[in-house]
Amino acid sequence: MERDAELRRNGHLYEIASVNDEVLGSRQGFPASEAGYRKTLDSVLDIAGPDLMDEVAASIKDHIRTHEERPANQAVRKDARKLVSKAGYPPDDYLNAA
Known part of the structure; x- marks a missing residue:
């Protein structure tokens, strides 16, 4: 993973x-x-790049704000799989396992 991408991911996790x-x-x-x-x-x-990662992170934050609970990771993976597929990328085994 490139350093910029790692910092971006860590920033999302902090947020x-x-x-x-x-x-x-x-x-x-x-x-x-x-x-x-x-x-x-x-x-x-890894599959689709930082822009889609940003969308997934934003959806996690929005879910917490809207529903006042953390989303289950399986639900996050399903949403991520849909976004990745919609963008034209094949989901990996991790996303497909959700």
């Missing part, structure tokens, strides 16, 4: 954590969610 803290006020269960989000963002980045 997701900030939104989590702001909306939910608790990090209980967050480390496991964050690990799943990281894998999903990495997968999208």
Whole structure:
């Protein structure tokens, strides 16, 4: 992974954590969610590039704000798979497993 892409991904993970803290006020269960989000963002980045990764990260943050709960990683992977496919890229095994 290129350094710029890694920094961009880490920035999204930091923002997701900030939104989590702001909306939910608790990090209980967050480390496991964050690990799943990281894998999903990495997968999208490898398949389709940083712009689609940005969309997936934005959808996670929007879900937390709208529903006041963290989305399950399986749901995030399904949404990511749809975005990747719609953009014309074949999903990898990780996204297809959702």
